[in-house]
Amino acid sequence: MACTVAVETEIDRHYAAQLAQLADEEPALRETIAQFQAEELEHKATALDLGAEQAVAYPLLSGMIRAGCRLAIRLSERL
Ligand SMILES: [Fe+2]
Numbered sequence: 001m002a003c004t005v006a007v008e009t010e011i012d013r014h015y016a017a018q019l020a021q022l023a024d025e026e027p028a029l030r031e032t033i034a035q036f037q038a039e040e041l042e043h044k045a046t047a048l049d050l051g052a053e054q055a056v057a058y059p060l061l062s063g064m065i066r067a068g069c070r071l072a073i074r075l076s077e078r079l
Contacts, residue, residue: 001052006065008044012037014073 015037022030055061 001047001050002055002058002061003065004047005044005052006062007069008040008047009062010066010069010073011040012044015040 015033018033019030019037022033052058
């Protein structure tokens with residue numbers, strides 16, 4: 001659950017950045033991204049409800065996973 005929260009946090013940020021970049025362009029794509037973002041936030045909420053923050057070394061674990069996610073996103077944007 002801690003991993004889910006960390007991953008979904010970074011995915012949410014990534015989708016928010018994409019939506020900001022699109023501004024008023026590509027309304028159909030914006031709608032799809034917004035739907036995906038809402039689904040991921042739902043997954044995050046579920047993981048929090050199931051005790052994600054009670055994981056051993058949660059802040060460290062979360063920070064490491066989030067950093068890995070940010071790296072993966074950056075790499076995917078360049079490949
Ligand atoms: Fe998800």
